[in-house]
Amino acid sequence: MAGSGSNGNGDKDGQITLHYPMLIRSNYSAWAIKMRVFMLAQGVWDAVERRIANTLVETKKDNMALAAIYQGIPEDLLMTLAEKKTAKDAWDALKVMFVGADRVKVARIQTLKAEFEALSMKETECVDDFTRKVINTVSTLRTLGDKIEEAQVVKKLLRAVSSKFVQIASTLEQFGDLESMSVEEVVGRLKAYEERMKGRGDGDDRKLLLTHKEWTKKYKKKAEGDSKQQKWN
Structure with a gap:
């Protein structure tokens, strides 16, 4: 009432x-x-x-x-x-x-850990799809009582990305503190990089490759010139 x-x-x-x-x-x-x-x-x-x-x-x-x-x-x-x-x-x-009983749980944890280590991002896979697989595996492991650390997940994400994400992954590994970096931060940076990559076409890749070839050729000529100058001296 x-x-x-x-x-x-x-x-x-x-x-x-x-x-x-x-x-x-x-x-x-x-x-x-x-x-x-x-x-x-x-x-x-x-x-x-x-x-x-x-x-x-x-x-x-x-x-x-x-x-x-x-x-x-x-x-x-x-x-x-x-x-x-x-x-x-x-x-x-x-x-x-x-x-699950203890024995079953231990076996399940071992299987999931092997799956976790084997996870690798496909060239056609987007960041969301790959990170979802990693996080789902980690969540299941933690549910079973395995204390998988945040830093371990962060390192796995950076180590398992496809070739097009190697540059950003290397930068994060070199300049970031992986021990304190969160999974959310890594995923956010990978997604931001993915969005920037979407604005680049094949033509941009060819231009980048051509620039690299020109730089290599120029460097080679310079090295040959330096060698000749040393001979005259």
Whole structure:
């Protein structure tokens, strides 16, 4: 009611009503983070971690934490958790189901790391498409618990670009601080360079090549002239 003092987001005591996220096949990592924060806010997360003594209070918290987990899963997972008696058991079962058992996880990480190292930008590939593949692989690795560093991703992007980006990549490697540079900054610079390249046609490349040939020829003549002058002296 309007005069009850409720703001629509909580009860009369000012407590916030939490709307638990729904778990789907592709959002486990984000779901787990949100559920942890929500259960911390309700004071029941320690039941999942099993850090409190085996008391009546723990049982109550355990039931509340288990109820919170049930609120965040779809109906097709209910039977999977039906035999789990504690919040920790239910939580661990979901983790194994969506992230994989330790052996499977280790194997998956190794496979993804090999894929990450093998990634190479095709000549016809644009910056957005290539960086999307790199970032998706990195995100999956981090979801699995692998601590791949930002600097490692930055170096990979610069090392794996196609030949037309070698100039800008070399410049960034030579003059930039790769240890502190962000992935977003590298991607932004590559995209800016890509946009500038779009304004150049084949004719510009031929002109550049011709200039290089002329410079080489001029340098060769100068070297021959210097050699003759040394002979006369």
